[in-house]
Amino acid sequence: MGYQIAKRDVKEAVYLALPGWFMELALLLQNNNVQVSIEKSKNSAPPVLRYEIECLEERLKKTPEKLSAYTEFCKEFDVPEAQNCMKMLHAVAEMGTGDAVTQMNHLIMHVNEMQNRAEEIRNGKIAFRQKMIFSYPVIAATVKLLIDLTVGMIMMFHMLGSMGGAVQ
Numbered sequence: 001m002g003y004q005i006a007k008r009d010v011k012e013a014v015y016l017a018l019p020g021w022f023m024e025l026a027l028l029l030q031n032n033n034v035q036v037s038i039e040k041s042k043n044s045a046p047p048v049l050r051y052e053i054e055c056l057e058e059r060l061k062k063t064p065e066k067l068s069a070y071t072e073f074c075k076e077f078d079v080p081e082a083q084n085c086m087k088m089l090h091a092v093a094e095m096g097t098g099d100a101v102t103q104m105n106h107l108i109m110h111v112n113e114m115q116n117r118a119e120e121i122r123n124g125k126i127a128f129r130q131k132m133i134f135s136y137p138v139i140a141a142t143v144k145l146l147i148d149l150t151v152g153m154i155m156m157f158h159m160l161g162s163m164g165g166a167v168q
Contacts, residue, residue: 010048011077012121017046018074019115021053022085026107034093035060049074065094081114 021041028037038060042053052074059069070086070093088107 007077011079013046013048014052014074014077014082015079015114015121016118017048018079018082019111019118021045021049022082022107022111022114025089026104026111029092029104034089035064079114081110081117085110085114 024044025037025041028040032040035057038053038057042050042057045053056069056073059066059072063069067087067090070090071083073086074082085107088110092104092107
């Protein structure tokens with residue numbers, strides 16, 4: 001269970017970091033090829049992505065023409081938008097500059113979708129925190145009230161029991 005929670009947290013962190021990294025990559029692609037852009041973006045990439053970027057670089061050094069070298073990027077976190085963007089990067093790398101403008105426009109559209117998803121995640125976290133701010137005092141007050149009522153009932157039964165015993 002702890003592993004699932006940690007994986008979910010890392011997935012959210014990856015989801016939050018990917019749009020910025022892909023946007024930086026799109027800017028670098030204006031003057032560089034795909035592999036050089038990936039290498040240049042590694043230094044300024046968020047820490048949660050650095051390992052995946054290094055693995056991507058290794059795969060691209062071994063088999064730069066294979067689509068699987070690109071699509072294995074962050075595959076264990078199940079981020080479909082990232083897979084779509086990586087497919088577009090593969091297309092840009094294979095086609096060169098011919099259809100690159102169209103592919104870059106599609107890449108930017110997918111980055112915008114990821115940014116919207118990242119905003120939903122951020123908003124969900126903020127809403128959860130706000131909900132907990134109001135819920136904790138209510139829960140604490142409810143527990144205290146239940147304890148007080150239980151203790152009061154026990155004392156009342158004890159007093160009634162002792163009163164009934166004195167009359168006999």
